[in-house]
Amino acid sequence: MNVLIGGTGFLGNAVAEEMVKRKLPLRCLVRKDSDTSKLKQLGVELFEGDARDNNSLKKVTEGAESVISSFTTRLFKRPKAAYFWDNDYQGNFNLIQLAREQKVKKYIFVSYWGLAKFGDFEHGKAKKSVEDLLKISGLDYTIFRVTTLATDMSVLLGNSLKKKGWAPMFMKREEKVRPILLEDLARCMVDALDNKRASYKVVEVAGEEEYTFVELRDLFSKVLDKKVRFVFVPSKLAYFVAGIIDILTDRVYNAKGLVSAFTGGSTCDISEMKDIFSINQGSFAKYLEDYFQNSPGPEKK
Secondary structure, eight states: OEEEESTTSHHHHHHHHHHHHTTOOEEEEEOTTSOOHHHHHHTOEEEEOOTTOHHHHHHHHTTOSEEEEOOOOOTTTSOOHHHHIIIIIHHHHHHHHHHHHTTOSEEEEEEESOGGGGTTOHHHHHHHHHHHHHHHHOSOEEEEEEOEEHHIIIIIIIHHHHHHSEEEEOSOTTOEEOEEOHHHHHHHHHHTTTOGGGTTEEEEEOOSOOEEHHHHHHHHHHHHTSOOEEEEOOHHHHHHHHHHHHHHHTTSSOHHHHHHHTSSOBOOOOHHHHHHSOOOOOOHHHHHHHHHHHSOSSOOO
16 A cells, blocks of 8 residues: 555645556545545545644554655745644654554655755755655655746746736746656656665656746746746845844744745756656646646636
């Protein structure tokens, strides 16, 4: 039995779909108030509970051969830094302990690319702490350091551009991004379950297509059929404002850390990823075009 924690998220749904395609047994831990419609449609086994509750984790991991951890705090819904440690770190800490007790054969964890650049970002620190736990756990692990998900570009940035026509940007014009499609990342994650080349590995993953932020802006203008703008915020100004917020809130929101996470671009060398996982990736440009053609809302102007 394979266990997926985070199955109701965008990435979790994609992983569950890939598992079902390969006829691999799957059990998912889901919260009471989460949208489980896609998982029910796929016919996977559902356990109701919470990743922060050890009893829930014990039930769902009983008899598990592998654990896939894709759950993560949604920063814009739960921005307080302390929640990252309560949710992302503590949940995975408990999972790793139980995986050792259950003699789980594989643990797959979704982390961030370029953790070093996050500096004071609490979410990045929590992810890095989980990585360190896995490395000393004795478990066979594959850690996926993800650059940018295509859904972040479409759902968060793209929908905002469609509605307002502009978006603030902390990155510089010439910095680059490589969004990866959910289905491509999901295929790599499921491959890692029995891929010996992925054992005890930290793998940086990104999409095939690379864009500067000027090129990304032009791509959005093309697929939305209207001119959109990126308002490039100088990093010194962003850090200054974030510093004031941290002073006024006693760093509850870790604003300067958040700014550090949204600067410096999001790209990496994908040669190792290609060597380990022999997949032909889809086109991000085509994905965006299809997304906005099929998304509801007012007609393009």
